[in-house]
Amino acid sequence: MSELKIVNCSKYYKKNGEPMCALEETDMHVENGRFVSIIGPSGCGKSTLFNIVAGLIRPSSGEVLLDGKDITCESGHVGYMLQKDLLLPWRSILDNVIIGLEIRGVPKKKARERALPMLKNYGLGGFEYDHPDALSGGMRQRAGLIRTLLYDQDVILLDEPFGALDAQTRMQMQNWLLQIWKDFKKTILFVTHDIDEAIYLSDEIYVFTHRPGKIKAKIEVELPRPRNEKTLMDDRFLTLKRELLLMLGEERVSSE
């Protein structure tokens, strides 16, 4: 069981003596096992919110609760994949994905034994001993995600993991992610710029306003699972898409 509550979290930075808002007071309630997306214009504070949830930065106000326990400013309670893949270039893929286990004190040999089947099952078989610069962008993202999964927290934050991939690879990776989500029964918070991606993957979508960001709307996605290419042609999909396009369009207009 894991239930994530973000209560009244905000973040202000001082810029030229003036307080500058990176994220306005935000409340969010993510239930166990849900796939929740956050969509919003660039600079609206999505990464800031994730950094707060992951305990990497201190919110200016508010708190983060995991199963009722206050985890504000404490790192290591949720899995977090940052916006870049951040693989260590001097380590092989295998040694990259086990780093979370290493930190936790699992002996290297054991950690490797645990990681190997996972790399095989999730499309990195044959590349275990390669270094990251020998891999394609999609494969690097897989490695980054497997690293996060091996860290084995119930809640996982993914900050635009597929942002840099081409449409084809992206689609593949989305299905791959849904597979993983099903296999591991995680709770996922997912940041994206891409409306189709948000609808295709999520149970619910939070739409953020342009900066300073705050929640503009919360949308339930009631498309049946498992989802596939046909989902993209579903009428409900298209209705949702139109709705979201309008909302984000308003944001674009008001930011100009």
Next chain:
Amino acid sequence: MPEKLKNKEMIIEDPSVEQTKLRRRAFAGQILVGVIIVFFWEFLTRIGWLDSYYWSSPSTIVRTGWTAITQGTLLQDLAYTSGSTILGFILGTAGGYLLGLSFWWSALYSRIFEPYMIAFNAIPKLALAPVLVIMFGIGFDSKVILAFLMTIIVAAIAAYSGVQNVDPDLEKMLVSLGAKRRHVFMKVVVPTTIPWIVSILKINISLALAGTIVGEFISSRQGIGRMILYAGQVLNIDLVWVGVVVLSLLSIVMYLGTVWLERVLMKGRTPKS
């Protein structure tokens, strides 16, 4: 060309073949150039175009060198000089590396010591040699300390630059995986700085040698530096040349040593920066 296409010959690029080829030819070329230099040196001194009193000649140098080995103390001198150089190099480089790394731990501490490090780097350490010889005696210690002082700050500055180059996002990523500072240090900071320290190994080995030789020039009972100084004083220019040649060979050997060390430290990485 059309024939090749007809055969459908696959062209599989293998950069390592080209590399090996290039390396072999370069090595052959290097040997050739060396042989030509030695040949002309010998030839020109024989026909008298170069004055063999000043320029000696390869054959005389070999002969004098052999005498110095069999009847003199050339080998002991060599051991003395290379010993203090290598010891000073290791202590200085390792010490400097640790010093530079230590700056990662505290921004305050590194801010305080940064200007001192730069000031110390600017001091011509060789000018301190006479004081060091007085302080530490004319023996082995003063040479090691000179080599140490010549190398420590270079290593510290390189390591510190590496530390400043640590990707803060990598640090963030590790922290999100529950890492403490020591984990970040061992898993990100140290690996990031290795190419930086590797890049100054070659510089440091020659600085260490320079430090040792100057130490021996100032005052010493042993060493190649002392031998050269002594030979110069008694106008035995052939022996000066022997010293110079031995030092050149020594630096080549130590250079190859650092190349090997580089390879060990950079194992499993593409040598980019």
